[in-house]
Amino acid sequence: MYPRSTAQDVHRCDLCETAIVHSYCDICHVNLCKPCIGDHISDGYLKHAIVPFQERRSTLIYPKCETHPHKTCEFQCEDCNNIFVCSSCTASKQHKGHNFVEVTEVYKTKKEVLKKDIKELENHISPSYEKITLELEQTLANLDVGYEKLTAIMSKQGEQWHREIDIIINKMKTEISEIKVQHREILQKHLNQIKQVQSAIKQSLLAIREIEKSTEVSSTIEYSSRISEFSKLPPKVQVSLPTFIPKSIDREKLYSLFGQITPLSTATEDNISLLNQPNTTVRELLDEPELVTTIHTGHQYLRSVTCLNEGIIWASGTTNEIKCFNSKGSLLQTIETKSGNYPYDIAVDSDGYLLYSVWSTGSVYKVKNEQIEELIRLQEWLPVNLCVTSTGDLLVTMFRVDYTQSKVVRYSGSTEKVKQTIQFDDEGKPLYSGYSDTKYITENRNHDICVADCAAGAVVVANQDGKLRWRYTDHPSVTKKKTFKPRGIATDSQSHILTADNENHCIHILDQNGQFLRYIDNCDLKYPFGLCVDNNDNLFVCEYYKGNVKKTKYLK
Structure with a gap:
């Protein structure tokens, strides 16, 4: 690194690179020490503008006149679309009666505009665009995460539906089991009654056969027939199985019941000022929290x-x-x-x-x-x-x-x-x-x-x-x-x-x-x-x- 380039060092001459700078050429933008000034302007003094180093970049460099190349333009002609003109041009027939404005005045005015624009760009506009860029990059970076969360929510909803359906099915199965128990009890009770009658018939038949074989007068005479009682058959109990009547699945209705996907919404916000903060949902604290x-x-x-x-x-x-x-x-x-x-x-x-x-x-x-x-x-x-x-x-x-x-x-x-x-x-x-x-x-x-x-x-x-x-x-x-x-x-x-x-x-x-x-x-x-x-x-x-x-x- 050259000594003149070191931040802690003084400015050095650009020609000899050793002596301390004394002057500055506003035309060539070169740092010069006293001995090197002569070498720098040796090709013609009028081609250069040597000023003290503290006053560098203070010399205005006027444009050359296209009509009079040996002169510089220090005016603008307002009647000719503000073209640059020299003093000779102002006196010519072409610009007779025209209004002229000094270039230095226009230059100063534009310099003020430049300062304001630089300040506005550096302090407001550029940071605002950087902020917008950062927000968009962050949004893009988080896009997959957002959609993954969306599908995860849908999956959770599906899991919840599955759980609810399982609960309903299990509840219905429990109801069927309870009905089955009742069905069994009814049939079992009727079967027990029939078996009791069957047992009575068997006992009666045994008794009759004993009397038939017997020669005892009294047992035969005392016999009482139960044929009319046994001939009256019991009513037949018919218990029908319960039925399950499935409801048809309406896919469109089911889709709407499951949830709703809102359409993609794109909105463009017109900014009155680039300094406006983006809209965010702000929720304030309640004065008194509620249970x-x-x-x-x-x-x-x-x-x-x-x-x-x-x-x-x-x-x-x-x-x-x-x-x-x-x-x-x-x-x-x-x-x-x-x-x-x-x-x-x-x-x-x-x-x-x-x-x-x-x-x-x-x-x-x-x-x-x-x-x-x-x-x-x-x-x-x-x-x-x-x-x-x-x-x-x-x-x-x-x-x-x-x-x-x-x-x-x-x-x-x-x-x-x-x-x-x-x-x-x-x-x-x-x-x-x-x-x-x-x-x-x-x-x-x-x-x-x-x-x-x-x-x-x-x-x-x-x-x-x-x-x-x-x-x-x-x-x-x-x-x-x-x-x-x-x-x-x-x-x-x-x-x-x-x-x-x-x-x-x-x-x-x-x-x-x-x-x-x-x-x-x-x-x-x-x-x-x-x-x-x-x-x-x-x-x-x-x-x-x-x-x-x-x-x-x-x-x-």
């Missing part, structure tokens, strides 16, 4: 809740049973853990299958078609809490078996392939406490990884690269006097972060930058634990000791 319903799970100590889809939730506690409920609180299904131990946490993957973690085995399991398979088995570490990301990856919080370290591990989809480990900050310090307590985890809409570190009394948020963004350690309150120990954590469509303050019986709502917004403390919550938010931003809260899941509305 929608309470679901009684039957768990004595309720730890976790997760949403399968709208109106369907899974809940687990300190038993080996994981229960599925609908929005009305009806029990739909019960899954028992493979090991017989209680699940530490539960989640639902992108295909709608239930996942759960178990300390005692150090494993994460997957429930698929009522079959349980071991998904992940850890060595020297034990799984704690689970989260399935928007891209289908699985996040697992875990701690060492000696309770000295904790970390977050990202697995690729529902596989054992590790994609990322988050454990330390940029200074090598642990992000999370090593204590073996709950570390519920969720992913925000901006892909931040949010962990409720109970033992540390903090919500710890890192970006998708695992870099620490911020910590939240409580909000001053005269009514909340117990130590902040966050349990469950969830996020919504507005990128709010909600965390359960177990001992203060409330929920903290934070924005995506960790700023406290408000509490949810008016729904008679008692020891809130696990949390989840469904697609409609309904909040589901586990009450640890009561075993209830409370569905709460907190957004307008």
Whole structure:
């Protein structure tokens, strides 16, 4: 690198490359020292414009006149479409009586326009186009994910229909079994009556034959005939089998009942200004959150809740049973853990299958078609809490078996392939406490990884690269006097972060930058634990000791 090119060095002459610059040629755009000025203008002084270096690029370079090549044009003729003219042209017959304007004035005016345009392009227009480009690239990058989610929702709807159809079929089969029992009882009762008459006939026949052989007068005379009684045959009982009358399948009607696919909608928004922000659906917080319903799970100590889809939730506690409920609180299904131990946490993957973690085995399991398979088995570490990301990856919080370290591990989809480990900050310090307590985890809409570190009394948020963004350690309150120990954590469509303050019986709502917004403390919550938010931003809260899941509305 030349010394004159070094940022920390002074400007050097472009000719000798050693002496300090003194002057500048505004025509040739060359740095010059005093000795080199003579060499530079040796081909003709008039061809150059030598100025002090501090005044460089101050000399205006006028265009040459096409009619008088030896002169420069210092004017524009307004009557001839602002063509450049020299002083000789202004005095010629061709331009007699025309109006002229000095080029310097036009130049200054245009320079001001250039400055304004540069400022507008650099500060407003270019950043706006960069923003639009970035948004479109992100939209294109997420296109497959969006359509995969759409087909996944349809598949889940199909699975739900299959389950409902199976329930209907099983119910009808039960009805048929009950009718069959009644049918059998009727026929059996009639058969028993016939056999009783048959037995009486046999006994009567034996008695008659004995009398016939006997010579005793009295037994013969005392004989009473029962022929008329036996000749009257009993009525024939006819019981018809029940019938099943299948209804014809109307495919079009069935299609409309299954759901509806909205057509592709393309809208072009006319921007009044390129600085306008894109339209987004903004939902504000309710002044007073509303309790929608309470679901009684039957768990004595309720730890976790997760949403399968709208109106369907899974809940687990300190038993080996994981229960599925609908929005009305009806029990739909019960899954028992493979090991017989209680699940530490539960989640639902992108295909709608239930996942759960178990300390005692150090494993994460997957429930698929009522079959349980071991998904992940850890060595020297034990799984704690689970989260399935928007891209289908699985996040697992875990701690060492000696309770000295904790970390977050990202697995690729529902596989054992590790994609990322988050454990330390940029200074090598642990992000999370090593204590073996709950570390519920969720992913925000901006892909931040949010962990409720109970033992540390903090919500710890890192970006998708695992870099620490911020910590939240409580909000001053005269009514909340117990130590902040966050349990469950969830996020919504507005990128709010909600965390359960177990001992203060409330929920903290934070924005995506960790700023406290408000509490949810008016729904008679008692020891809130696990949390989840469904697609409609309904909040589901586990009450640890009561075993209830409370569905709460907190957004307008």
